[in-house]
Amino acid sequence: MSQMDVYVLLQTLISGILVGGIYCLIGIGLTVIFGVMRVINASHGELIMLAMYISYFLHQAFGLNPLFSVVVTAPALFLVGCVMQRGFVGRLRGSYAEDNSLLLTFGLGLVLANSVLLIAGADYRVVETAYSRAVWHVGGLSVSVAYLFSFGMALLFTAALYFFFMRSDLGLAIRATTQNRTAATLVGVDVERVSWISFGLGAALAGVAGALLTPIFYLYPTVGGLFTIKAFVVVVLGGMGSIVGAIYGGLALGIVESLGAVYISTGYKDAIGFIAFVLILVFRPGGLASGSRL
Amino acid sequence: MAALLEVQGLSKHFGGLAAVSDVSFSVAEGEMVGLIGPNGAGKSTTFSLLTGFETPSAGTVRFGGESLAGLKPHQICRRGMARTFQIVKPLSRLSVLENVMVGAFCREPNRRKALAVAEKEVDFVGLGDCAHQASASLPLARRKRLELARALATGPRMLLLDEVLAGLNPTETEAAVGLIRRINARGIAIVLVEHVMRVVMSLSQRVVVLVQGQCLVVGAPAVVSADPRVIEAYLGATHA
Amino acid sequence: MRKAWPVIAALAAALAFPLLFQSNAYLLNVGTIVLIFAITGSSWNLLGGYAGQPSFGHAAFFGVGAYAFAIAFPEGGAWTVPGLLVGGLAAALIALPIGLLVFRLRGPYFALSMLAFAEILRLVAQNWTSVTGGASGFMLNPTLSSKIAHYYLALAALAAILIITARMAASRPGFYFLAVREDQDVAEALGVNTVAYKMLALLVSAFFTGVAGAIYANYFAYFEPNVVFSIVEISLATYLIAVLGGMGTVAGPLVGSLVLTSMGEVLRVFTGTGNVLFYGVLIVVVVLFMPDGVVGMARQLAQRRRSRAGS
Numbered sequence: 001m002s003q004m005d006v007y008v009l010l011q012t013l014i015s016g017i018l019v020g021g022i023y024c025l026i027g028i029g030l031t032v033i034f035g036v037m038r039v040i041n042a043s044h045g046e047l048i049m050l051a052m053y054i055s056y057f058l059h060q061a062f063g064l065n066p067l068f069s070v071v072v073t074a075p076a077l078f079l080v081g082c083v084m085q086r087g088f089v090g091r092l093r094g095s096y097a098e099d100n101s102l103l104l105t106f107g108l109g110l111v112l113a114n115s116v117l118l119i120a121g122a123d124y125r126v127v128e129t130a131y132s133r134a135v136w137h138v139g140g141l142s143v144s145v146a147y148l149f150s151f152g153m154a155l156l157f158t159a160a161l162y163f164f165f166m167r168s169d170l171g172l173a174i175r176a177t178t179q180n181r182t183a184a185t186l187v188g189v190d191v192e193r194v195s196w197i198s199f200g201l202g203a204a205l206a207g208v209a210g211a212l213l214t215p216i217f218y219l220y221p222t223v224g225g226l227f228t229i230k231a232f233v234v235v236v237l238g239g240m241g242s243i244v245g246a247i248y249g250g251l252a253l254g255i256v257e258s259l260g261a262v263y264i265s266t267g268y269k270d271a272i273g274f275i276a277f278v279l280i281l282v283f284r285p286g287g288l289a290s291g292s293r294l
Numbered sequence: 295m296a297a298l299l300e301v302q303g304l305s306k307h308f309g310g311l312a313a314v315s316d317v318s319f320s321v322a323e324g325e326m327v328g329l330i331g332p333n334g335a336g337k338s339t340t341f342s343l344l345t346g347f348e349t350p351s352a353g354t355v356r357f358g359g360e361s362l363a364g365l366k367p368h369q370i371c372r373r374g375m376a377r378t379f380q381i382v383k384p385l386s387r388l389s390v391l392e393n394v395m396v397g398a399f400c401r402e403p404n405r406r407k408a409l410a411v412a413e414k415e416v417d418f419v420g421l422g423d424c425a426h427q428a429s430a431s432l433p434l435a436r437r438k439r440l441e442l443a444r445a446l447a448t449g450p451r452m453l454l455l456d457e458v459l460a461g462l463n464p465t466e467t468e469a470a471v472g473l474i475r476r477i478n479a480r481g482i483a484i485v486l487v488e489h490v491m492r493v494v495m496s497l498s499q500r501v502v503v504l505v506q507g508q509c510l511v512v513g514a515p516a517v518v519s520a521d522p523r524v525i526e527a528y529l530g531a532t533h534a
Numbered sequence: 535m536r537k538a539w540p541v542i543a544a545l546a547a548a549l550a551f552p553l554l555f556q557s558n559a560y561l562l563n564v565g566t567i568v569l570i571f572a573i574t575g576s577s578w579n580l581l582g583g584y585a586g587q588p589s590f591g592h593a594a595f596f597g598v599g600a601y602a603f604a605i606a607f608p609e610g611g612a613w614t615v616p617g618l619l620v621g622g623l624a625a626a627l628i629a630l631p632i633g634l635l636v637f638r639l640r641g642p643y644f645a646l647s648m649l650a651f652a653e654i655l656r657l658v659a660q661n662w663t664s665v666t667g668g669a670s671g672f673m674l675n676p677t678l679s680s681k682i683a684h685y686y687l688a689l690a691a692l693a694a695i696l697i698i699t700a701r702m703a704a705s706r707p708g709f710y711f712l713a714v715r716e717d718q719d720v721a722e723a724l725g726v727n728t729v730a731y732k733m734l735a736l737l738v739s740a741f742f743t744g745v746a747g748a749i750y751a752n753y754f755a756y757f758e759p760n761v762v763f764s765i766v767e768i769s770l771a772t773y774l775i776a777v778l779g780g781m782g783t784v785a786g787p788l789v790g791s792l793v794l795t796s797m798g799e800v801l802r803v804f805t806g807t808g809n810v811l812f813y814g815v816l817i818v819v820v821v822l823f824m825p826d827g828v829v830g831m832a833r834q835l836a837q838r839r840r841s842r843a844g845s
Binding site: 345346347366367368369371372376377379383385386387388392395396397399400403405408444445448 | 709
């Protein structure tokens with residue numbers, strides 16, 4: 001393998017890892033919601049999109065760096081998540097709740113995306129910051145600063161989540177509910193409260209992702225669909241409900257896609273994710289990281 | 295005469311745990327056999343192994359002279375071995391009669407004939423008055439009858455009853471016992487898993503005792519209930 | 535017991551419809567679209583409503599049917615009917631390996647896997663330019679230009695799936711589908727070959743959805759991968775039509791298609807856009823407040839009236 005080939009491979013891997021970091025961010029919120037409520041939130045991408053718009057408008061109005069807008073988007077999306085759970089998802093009862101939750105959240109996502117479309121218009125928007133296009137050159141390889149930053153934040157938030165789940169009472173209550181809803185009730189956990197808090201938490205994580213993604217992606221009302229699909233694949237790869245799994249899943253997807261785009265074909269790049277999605281669901285439903293405690 | 299059901303050396307391991315270990319027994323045509331043992335003894339696992347819901351790690355099961363190895367549950371049902379479930383599962387959005395018709399279609403592909411079979415079984419178990427009622431709205435005792443009617447409609451030669459008396463009050467229990475006797479009187483062999491000792495001992499012609507996945511003893515009820523090993527296994531709590 | 539006369543009346547009305555409104559091209563167009571989606575909705579219903587396997591990716595079969603027809607018989611004409619069958623068969627053939635692979639998945643996971651397959655096929659159609667014409671779509675030259683003829687073709691296909699559904703529902707396959715839907719373990723224990731019956735529902739469902747796709751291709755004479763494999767316009771619409779009309783009923787999808795398509799048309803006249811927003815709101819309303827659909831609710835009302843009148 002020539003030196004050029006090595007460089008290409010390394011570059012591909014690095015790009016894959018960095019994109020993977022973003023995918024992790026996108027997937028974490030979804031896996032938290034699923035873990036507790038067994039609800040597959042098909043509107044997750046739209047939640048991210050909402051956060052991006054909030055970030056965008058804060059930047060337009062106050063020149064606020066999107067990274068700092070996390071302080072606004074996270075709580076705002078937490079509220080949205082609670083409303084979604086209390087007002088809609090939580091009303092599903094009966095044995096067909098799981099099947100219908102997918103359809104319901106899909107519908108809610110459509111409402112969100114198209115409401116934004118009506119209000120804000122279909123124009124593509126973008127937030128340019130100092131580091132949006134900055135590239136860090138190291139040893140002949142290029143590393144996108146913006147992506148690197150998101151990757152770092154993803155790790156940070158995962159660490160924070162880890163401590164939250166392991167050390168706090170609320171985190172313990174959430175984990176208990178994830179493992180066995182009935183047992184949790186018997187031990188005195190307020191499962192209703194845990195439900196909407198978890199949904200809010202998942203949405204808040206989408207809020208964080210949105211703020212971090214604003215400097216990187218073009219913003220338009222229907223961008224959510226892309227994110228939702230990626231989030232699904234990440235979560236399935238990593239194991240539904242597993243936070244550490246979301247990290248593995250995001251990285252795996254990023255790397256595989258990157259390799260596929262360079263060595264096979266760009267057009268079919270997205271197909272790779274879907275194929276992986278189906279294969280994992282069928283053959284290894286616990287995800288690649290089966291056996292993780294979290 | 296060969297037995298209807300012959301179980302030889304049946305074993306099932308889950309990882310390192312032996313849920314069922316070298317269990318052997320047989321059931322003759324039309325016989326009523328009790329399967330007892332403390333909780334966790336492997337009774338439900340044995341049922342799952344017999345009906346094809348789990349594959350054995352070792353051992354053979356022969357029914358009507360033919361091996362059941364590798365057969366799926368629906369194939370085993372068609373061979374004539376039916377079961378009820380410990381946790382009653384009506385097909386919720388169907389009526390009582392429709393539930394039983396699903397079973398009846400096993401032998402009768404024709405709808406009208408299946409309906410006739412279903413009506414007959416619904417009457418036999420005493421649910422004739424609520425045949426068109428939604429099965430989800432039935433109280434527990436009636437749901438158990440529904441389970442029985444459904445299984446009977448498949449035209450079995452042998453019925454595996456998994457704790458069919460659990461959760462019934464004394465009156466309901468008496469009625470259920472009568473029903474089980476009437477089923478047996480039709481010539482259908484029955485293997486009965488029960489915790490209500492009094493019932494098992496009075497109904498069964500022979501009893502199989504499982505403890506920790508292994509077959510402790512097989513024999514007539516009087517012999518088994520006097521066996522000190524059996525009494526010890528239950529820690530003295532034999533009579534219900 | 536199910537009364538057939540409302541469905542027969544509806545079919546009779548549908549037969550007479552174009553003759554009454556010959557001059558109104560717009561109405562005829564809407565009618566044809568209602569029929570096409572009624573076919574897909576009814577096909578979906580067999581798999582999702584009766585057999586309880588809700589798919590979020592029926593666009594896979596629709597699209598395959600469209601492309602198979604277009605590639606095999608772009609001229610249509612005398613080959614139209616065989617062409618439709620080719621479309622249906624192609625879709626059923628694709629369904630076979632898909633089903634074998636994903637039938638072990640339950641509920642939402644099954645639904646999402648079907649979505650993944652639809653997306654994979656869409657990407658294939660988009661990139662395999664030499665065969666499918668790629669993202670720029672496929673242009674046909676149908677020699678069959680009469681709109682009325684297309685309408686009746688669609689009606690014939692709809693009648694076929696409705697008859698098949700009704701016959702199945704009243705006999706063993708229908709009961710077995712319902713058993714699979716309610717509890718697969720119980721079904722197996724009662725002698726139902728759940729794998730075989732799920733496959734049967736899938737293959738019939740895929741076949742007719744493929745036929746609908748072929749009819750669509752023939753009717754519009756032009757289509758793109760993003761349209762025939764569309765998540766929202768095809769997969770979601772199909773799912774919604776069945777739920778809105780009433781899952782597990784024969785007439786449900788027909789009612790659902792009528793309601794959805796006409797509501798969509800009314801909206802288009804008054805707002806121009808916002809169609810998809812309306813879909814979203816409708817989904818939320820239907821799932822939360824009328825999960826049994828229009829026909830389901832009508833049945834419950836009738837039953838309540840019957841029991842109040844004494845039995």
